[in-house]
Amino acid sequence: MLPLKNKTVLITRSADQSEDFINKLQDLGANTIALPLIETTATNQHELTTLFNTKKYDWLIFTSTNAVKFFFESVNSKNISCKIAVVGEKTKTVVEENGLKVDFIPAEFTAKQLANQLPITENDTVLIPRSDLAKNDIIEILKERRCKVESIAIYKNSTVVYSKTELNNIFKQRIDYITFTSGSTVNSFTKLGITLKNEKVICIGPETEKVAIQNNISVSATANPHTIEGMINSIKKS
Numbered sequence: 001m002l003p004l005k006n007k008t009v010l011i012t013r014s015a016d017q018s019e020d021f022i023n024k025l026q027d028l029g030a031n032t033i034a035l036p037l038i039e040t041t042a043t044n045q046h047e048l049t050t051l052f053n054t055k056k057y058d059w060l061i062f063t064s065t066n067a068v069k070f071f072f073e074s075v076n077s078k079n080i081s082c083k084i085a086v087v088g089e090k091t092k093t094v095v096e097e098n099g100l101k102v103d104f105i106p107a108e109f110t111a112k113q114l115a116n117q118l119p120i121t122e123n124d125t126v127l128i129p130r131s132d133l134a135k136n137d138i139i140e141i142l143k144e145r146r147c148k149v150e151s152i153a154i155y156k157n158s159t160v161v162y163s164k165t166e167l168n169n170i171f172k173q174r175i176d177y178i179t180f181t182s183g184s185t186v187n188s189f190t191k192l193g194i195t196l197k198n199e200k201v202i203c204i205g206p207e208t209e210k211v212a213i214q215n216n217i218s219v220s221a222t223a224n225p226h227t228i229e230g231m232i233n234s235i236k237k238s
Contacts, residue, residue, distance in 0.1 A: 002029025003236050008174060010199070012037045012189060013181040017065070021179075021228045028232070035170060037188035038157045040066050040131075045074045048129065048154050055150075056082070058124040063087045063111045063138065064131065068094040070155040071129045082127075087114050088227060109226040110205060115141035122146040132156040133184055135207075159188040167192060175199050177220075177235050181228075183211035190215045202234050 008031040011018050015036040022032045052075050060082050062068050068091060077098040084102050086092045088109035092102045106113040115138040120126070125148045128138065132153040142149045171194060178196075180186045181204045201219050203209040205226035209219050221238050223230030 005029035007031065007176045007235075008033060009177045009179060009235065010035055010170075010175050011179055012185040013179075014038050014040055016040075017181075021181075021231075024228065024232055025235075028236070030235075033170060033173065033175065035162075036160050037185045037192075038182070039160055040070075040155050040157055042070045042073060042154065043132065043156050044152055044154055045070075048074045048152055051150070051152060052079070052127070055127075056125070057127045057150075059083050059085055059118070059120065059126045061085045061114065061118075061126060061128045061138070062091050062095065063114070063128070063134070065091050065094045066131065066155055067091075067129050068098070072098050074154070085114060085118055087111055088225075090227060110207065111135075111138045112141065114138065115145075118142070120145060120147055123148060126150070127152075129154040131184075157184045159191060162192065167194065177202055177238075179231055179235075180204065180208050180212060181231075183208055186211045186215055186217065190217075200235075200238055202231050202238070204228075204231055 004025060009025050010033045011021055012035055018034055025032050077100055080100055084095060084100060085104040086095055086102050092105055095102050104118055106117045123146065126142055128151040130151055130153060139149050139151055178199045179202045186208060201212060201217055203212055203219055203222045206222060209222045212219050221234035223234050
């Protein structure tokens with residue numbers, strides 16, 4: 001039995017990260033529509049290399065798979081000697097694909113939980129490579145825990161632009177679910193000026209849900225765990 005047969009799901013995450021999500025949904029019988037709303041590109045590569053080669057850190061923290069991807073485009077994994085913490089299982093997998101071991105992953109896959117649960121000691125040095133749009137919550141928590149924290153934007157998110165014709169062709173179709181995997185995708189969606197009808201909105205986690213609510217988007221479900229698999233389970237239940 002295909003639980004999502006005759007259901008259509010709109011995927012808004014970047015094109016280079018959508019394949020697994022789309023395949024899993026299609027395996028359950030869903031129709032999928034890809035509408036990538038953000039694209040990511042590397043930035044500050046030279047600055048990252050200089051920073052990492054001139055300083056020593058106790059912890060390296062990754063809060064997304066993109067952070068891992070762009071970090072190791074500049075830094076050789078063989079030069080990593082510090083401990084590594086990641087926000088979730090998918091990020092852990094990408095780190096391991098670079099031949100490294102993950103030392104910590106939080107029980108709940110959010111940046112705040114990672115910062116609160118990380119087994120650090122006072123004056124530990126921490127480096128956080130991240131998006132240019134990342135919030136400072138994790139940095140503030142770690143500083144309150146008396147860590148020495150440095151962060152550097154190593155990739156930037158840009159909104160993908162669509163013509164009115166392209167958008168009309170997509171939204172004239174029946175869409176049952178719209179999925180958001182980051183606050184950036186929500187903000188980019190809002191800029192399109194699309195009026196929602198009866199679509200159910202599924203968010204990957206509480207931070208994404210918060211951005212949706214700030215943009216007056218009614219959220220039908222927020223995944224728990226905060227993963228693609230969690231989103232699919234939320235779709236099946238809603």
